[in-house]
Amino acid sequence: MNAVEQATRGGRDWTQALAGSGSAIHLGGDSVSVQALLARGRAGWQAHAAVRFPALRGIGDFDMLALLLAAIVDRRPALLCAADATPPAACDGAIGAALEARAADAADERAPASGESERGPSGLAVQSSGTLGTPKTIWHDPRDVLATAALVMQRLGLGADDRVLITVPLHHMYGLGAALIPALLAGAQVHLLPKANLLSFNGALRAATPTWVYSTPHLLRTLVQRKRDPLSPSCSLVLAGDGIPEPLRAQAQQVFARVFDLYGSSELGVIAISGANQPQALDPLDGVRAFPAEAGAGQARLVVRHPHAATHIAHAGAAVALSQAWDTGDIAIFRDQGRFAIQGRADLSLNRAGKLLVLADLERAIMAWPGVELAVAIALDEDTAAGKAIAVVIQPSSPALSLDTLKQHAASTLPVFARPDRYALAAELPRLGSGKPDRNTITKDYRHG
Incomplete structure (x- = not known):
């Protein structure tokens, strides 16, 4: 029995399944196994041992990816953010981009002495996208990130024979928890396109011949405006993002055999996935409960209980524990059997x-x-x-x-x-x-x- 089978039957910790993944990751013309990346990442962390909670700025090459995977498997605290982001004050160093630590000298990078106060919760932290305001810092237990990723893998039916093309950033929960980690748990071949544009997207579709593609409406729109012929009958698309108009969705279904809508957040990770070509029927992952803020309402703010949600969140202040019932701030229409459809943000609606x-x-x-x-x-x-x-x-x-x-x-x-x-x-x-x-x-x- 392999590590994935053991974790599936045990229903607990997927860490060893990730560490034992048979996946190879393809990036920039090269490919590296997960085991080789873990070894590289562990060696890399030794070089940054003085930094207790660093920001990993931009996961766009094998060195940064190796550090990320080692942080998840070994449960080393780190913050994921864009290459040009300003890390929050909780971070005592930054790795990536110019590969410079924030501190001016090694003394500022030291680990806290015994009894010294902690700067924040432990775990893997991400920054929200900041769509409507200042980005928030959100801490996840790596074991919960893995558990949610396993639910995604099982829901989509990802397997070792799949080739997964990921065109979205890995420092967001979509790219990491919905795309990369599920593919690695499945043992799939993973092709990364960290700076996707139309030219590179088309090239990757030809070279990788993927069975799964993860994209956003923005990138998809550039593709379908120029490509109308269907890809392989086995190529499916996973799509997440705001405001997907029906014409774009119809064009996507002409190019891809199946289109799955995915809904999630930085605080909870993946919450629900639709059936193939059924965007108005988001189905919560196993163990996730989605319900209206006003009991019995057909349309209301969406509240979610997620067994693998983030542990803490900080927004212009100290970190606080995440509430068990999380108000997503989205308005949803509630359907039979726990399914729902997202209408939009509650704070982006008004009475007219x-x-x-x-x-x-x-x-x-x-x-x-x-x-x-x-x-x-x-x-x-x-x-x-x-x-x-x-x-x-x-x-x-x-x-x-x-x-x-x-x-x-x-x-x-x-x-x-x-x-x-x-x-x-x-x-x-x-x-x-x-x-x-x-x-x-x-x-x-x-x-x-």
Whole structure:
């Protein structure tokens, strides 16, 4: 019986299954086994032994990946963040990017003396994407990250014969806990594309001939605009992200045999996965309970109890324990057998003419219009007869798109209460490292006209 079978039957710790993985990881034309990476990572940590809680800045090469895997298997505290991120004060060093420690000298990198106070909880920490504000620092027990990854592996049916192409960053829970670790637990061949663009994405699809692809709506949109022919009948797509319009989803289903929607968060990891080509029926992972904040409501804020959630969270202050019932801040429609569909953020919704308008719904509707590549809706600091005024900032896919055309589309496709009061066209909208729109910057730039 191998380590994966033992962990599956025991239902406990998947650490040895990861350490004994038969996967090889392919990156930049080279490939390295998990065992070789673990050996490299352990040697690397010896060189950074003085740093107690370092930030791993950008997991984009084998050296950084080796440190990450060794940290998970050996349960060494570390924070994962983007290469250009500013680590929080809890970190006493930084590895990666320029490979420089934050401290000016080795004395500042020392381990705390006996009795010295801890700077934060122990474990593997990630930073939230900061879509709506300052990023939060979130601590996970590596054993919980592995346990959730095992549930993903089992739900998707990943196996040793699979070839998994990962086009998303590994410092987020999507890339790490939903893509990389499940593939490694399965013993699959893993192909990493840390800086994906259309050219490299197309090249990886040809070279790796993947059976599974992990992507985001932003990268997928660039692909399907130019590729309409189906890939291999065995190639499936896992998709996570905000505001996936129906036309994009339909195009994805022309290219990929099966499309699975995945829903999760930095605090909980993966929460639910849809059936193939069934985006409106997210099915919670085994042991995960999803329910409305108002008992019996058909549409309400989504609350989740997750057996492998984060342990602590810090946001502009000390770390606090995560509550057992986590309010995700998302509005969901609840369906039979515990399934649900996400409508959008509760703090990105408002009352208009007595009706609830979820801005994500409005954005999806507008992104279905011809000539619209990306749309971000924001509430303005002014009132109308229907309620708060709404502006929509649009990145067009066609130079022919005009404000008059947008108003015509709104009049013919949107109910009166949902029609924007103002439009703005932008050649390129700012994005976060995750590929999501940078709503903070967009709101600041366009809220006042």
